[in-house]
Amino acid sequence: MDTQIKTAQYKEVYVWETPVRFYHWINAISILILSVTGYLIGNPPAITQAVEASYSYWFGIVRFIHFATAYVFFFNFLMRIYWGFVGNQYARWTNFIPFKKAQWKEVVDVLRVDIVQLQEKPLVKLGHNALASITYFLTFIAFVLMSLTGFGIYSAMSDSWFPQQFTWFVHLLGGDLPARQLHHILMWFFIVFAIIHIYLTIYHDYVERHGVLSSMIGGWKFAKDEDKKADQDSDTIENAEEKTI
Amino acid sequence: MSRKKPTVYDEIRAQGYSRRDFLKFCGMMGAFLGLEASGITQMVKALETKPRLPLIWLHGQECTCCSESFIRSSHPIVADILLNKVSLDYTETLMAAAGHQAEAARQATMEKYKGEYLLLVEGSVPTKDDGVYCVIGGKTFENIVNEAAEGAKAVIAWGNCASSGCVQAANPNPTSATPIHKIVKGKPVINVQGCPPIAEVMAGVVVHLLTFDRLPQLDKHGRPKAFYSRRIHDTCYRRPNYDAGLFVESFDDDNARKGYCLYKMGCRGPVTYNSCGVIKWNNGVSFPIQSGHPCIGCSEANFWDNGPFYSHLPSFPGFGIEKNADDIGLALGAITATGIAAHAVATNIRKRRLIQSGRMKDKKQNSNT
Numbered sequence: 175m176d177t178q179i180k181t182a183q184y185k186e187v188y189v190w191e192t193p194v195r196f197y198h199w200i201n202a203i204s205i206l207i208l209s210v211t212g213y214l215i216g217n218p219p220a221i222t223q224a225v226e227a228s229y230s231y232w233f234g235i236v237r238f239i240h241f242a243t244a245y246v247f248f249f250n251f252l253m254r255i256y257w258g259f260v261g262n263q264y265a266r267w268t269n270f271i272p273f274k275k276a277q278w279k280e281v282v283d284v285l286r287v288d289i290v291q292l293q294e295k296p297l298v299k300l301g302h303n304a305l306a307s308i309t310y311f312l313t314f315i316a317f318v319l320m321s322l323t324g325f326g327i328y329s330a331m332s333d334s335w336f337p338q339q340f341t342w343f344v345h346l347l348g349g350d351l352p353a354r355q356l357h358h359i360l361m362w363f364f365i366v367f368a369i370i371h372i373y374l375t376i377y378h379d380y381v382e383r384h385g386v387l388s389s390m391i392g393g394w395k396f397a398k399d400e401d402k403k404a405d406q407d408s409d410t411i412e413n414a415e416e417k418t419i
Numbered sequence: 420m421s422r423k424k425p426t427v428y429d430e431i432r433a434q435g436y437s438r439r440d441f442l443k444f445c446g447m448m449g450a451f452l453g454l455e456a457s458g459i460t461q462m463v464k465a466l467e468t469k470p471r472l473p474l475i476w477l478h479g480q481e482c483t484c485c486s487e488s489f490i491r492s493s494h495p496i497v498a499d500i501l502l503n504k505v506s507l508d509y510t511e512t513l514m515a516a517a518g519h520q521a522e523a524a525r526q527a528t529m530e531k532y533k534g535e536y537l538l539l540v541e542g543s544v545p546t547k548d549d550g551v552y553c554v555i556g557g558k559t560f561e562n563i564v565n566e567a568a569e570g571a572k573a574v575i576a577w578g579n580c581a582s583s584g585c586v587q588a589a590n591p592n593p594t595s596a597t598p599i600h601k602i603v604k605g606k607p608v609i610n611v612q613g614c615p616p617i618a619e620v621m622a623g624v625v626v627h628l629l630t631f632d633r634l635p636q637l638d639k640h641g642r643p644k645a646f647y648s649r650r651i652h653d654t655c656y657r658r659p660n661y662d663a664g665l666f667v668e669s670f671d672d673d674n675a676r677k678g679y680c681l682y683k684m685g686c687r688g689p690v691t692y693n694s695c696g697v698i699k700w701n702n703g704v705s706f707p708i709q710s711g712h713p714c715i716g717c718s719e720a721n722f723w724d725n726g727p728f729y730s731h732l733p734s735f736p737g738f739g740i741e742k743n744a745d746d747i748g749l750a751l752g753a754i755t756a757t758g759i760a761a762h763a764v765a766t767n768i769r770k771r772r773l774i775q776s777g778r779m780k781d782k783k784q785n786s787n788t
């Protein structure tokens with residue numbers, strides 16, 4: 175018989191805490207909405223036959239959805255930064271910034287194993303691997319730039335005090351047009367990121383059997399005992415305790 | 420000499436304008452400046468009691484469209500009195516004197532009214548190669564500006580050239596054209612932006628300085644808020660078409676005839692701060708958008724480099740003029756997809772091997788037991 179039945183001892187590890195999972199999905203949905211509405215704002219479709227302007231407001235509504243979602247996106251992001259300080263070892267902000275040599279070494283390993291596939295043995299990492307962490311760090315920078323440019327250009331359209339706090343950034347860039355240009359370019363960063371991100375999570379699930387795909391829903395990953403140990407040894411945080419909620 | 424210096428009002432009357440004309444002028448200026456009724460009274464009083472403000476108007480690297488705009492102001496008092504006949508002590512293009520006489524007049528004004536006169540600069544300052552690209556009467560423009568700024572009460576930078584360098588500062592800026600606020604140190608500089616600025620805006624700024632003796636509120640780019648706090652887009656009469664998503668697709672289509680929004684034709688209204696939609700041009704007759712042309716954003720820094728004018732997105736830096744962010748983004752997306760396809764193939768080969776080696780192990784285990 176060709177069917178393979180193997181028994182291995184797997185442990186559940188609670189990796190992504192509830193706030194992290196909520197953050198992830200709220201972020202994903204809001205970026206999707208922001209990209210779709212943003213794209214429409216930048217490239218509105220041609221309508222050649224229509225009622226007069228008095229009876230229609232669809233472009234205004236698209237913009238409204240963009241701005242409303244922008245607030246959700248922004249405060250959700252702030253929440254995640256906060257959680258980077260109080261969350262568990264996998265959520266810590268220190269994971270995301272490559273301070274240590276070991277992190278850079280891991281980046282090379284990840285490139286060898288997962289990307290160019292020179293090495294066969296899969297790496298075991300329960301949180302983000304170092305390359306992923308750096309990529310997320312870049313997205314965080316993009317989030318910041320997106321918020322600065324977005325609220326900066328929004329300040330011209332709103333009387334509320336909040337967007338007015340961002341006008342300095344538009345000034346720094348030299349005006350609304352460069353700010354808008356940067357805002358538009360960064361959308362493509364998110365699109366490219368999303369393609370790679372979705373593909374790679376599927377890839378990891380496909381070859382590694384830790385349950386990465388479902389982990390962002392339930393929070394658990396599955397690991398053999400020795401995997402778990404290896405992971406904790408290489409962790410950037412000393413004496414990291416596992417927190418559960 | 421005990422004789423009182425004639426006030427602005429005296430000079431206006433001497434030119435043959437009635438008091439009624441004068442009050443109308445004040446009312447108009449007050450409205451443009453957004454003053455309340457008491458502010459207009461203050462203005463009337465100021466013009467009645469204060470002597471005229473001495474002005475020195477310098478021309479550097481420019482095309483004189485700012486002067487042209489000013490003398491076409493909708494109210495005769497602006498051009499006739501404030502500029503031509505009364506106030507201007509020195510301006511190359513409009514004064515009768517020429518050559519040494521003119522230079523002498525400038526020197527005389529600078530000495531006589533030290534600390535009192537207003538310096539108005541039209542044009543940018545080339546700083547490259549010791550400033551040889553703009554020399555007037557044997558002096559570089561940089562020197563002239565600095566000298567004149569020294570005794571000035573305040574400096575007004577007319578237009579985009581003086582405020583941000585305009586076309587001569589466009590990439591690659593061969594003469595290092597520099598705006599006035601980067602040349603003059605230690606004096607307040609008001610940037611009256613636009614290529615050219617609207618005449619009423621120019622007059623409004625001068626009248627404000629004369630009336631209140633202090634700078635108008637400025638935005639972060641040094642532009643008077645009274646005229647530059649709102650975008651063209653916020654005051655544009657085509658805005659309902661924008662909100663309804665009704666856009667001109669090409670200059671000769673039916674939508675253009677219907678007067679739909681020019682956003683997709685590259686209109687810079689959404690990113691440009693100016694009063695064109697309110698005050699308009701040529702005595703309030705029209706403004707670019709009203710005549711069917713998108714705004715090119717002439718009151719913003721670097722507007723020449725943010726082209727092409729007729730597309731919504733500027734070209735992407737470093738990729739030639741017809742490539743914008745969307746072209747680059749799409750190309751990147753395609754490259755990513757290709758990479759992923761290759762990777763997926765490699766992964767499947769690897770996974771197959773993994774499964775097969777699993778089978779081998781299983782077989783071995785089976786034979787062992």
Ligand code: HEM
Pocket residue numbers: 204205208209211212213215216217237240241244245247248320321323324325326327328354357358360361364689732
């Ligand atoms: C991932 C997040 C975001 C994406 C992908 C995105 C995308 C876009 C795009 C493509 C445009 C069109 C730009 C153009 O061509 O002119 C746009 C416009 C705009 N976005 Fe965003 N955006 C995001 C976040 C934000 C945030 C956080 C704000 C904050 C308020 C914001 C505010 C704006 C504003 C004000 C405009 C101009 C709308 C108009 O003029 O009507 N965006 N966005």
Ligand code: SF4
Pocket residue numbers: 651652653655656657658659661679680681682686687688689708714
């Ligand atoms: S024509 Fe230009 S300024 Fe007017 S609504 Fe359209 S985009 Fe805005």
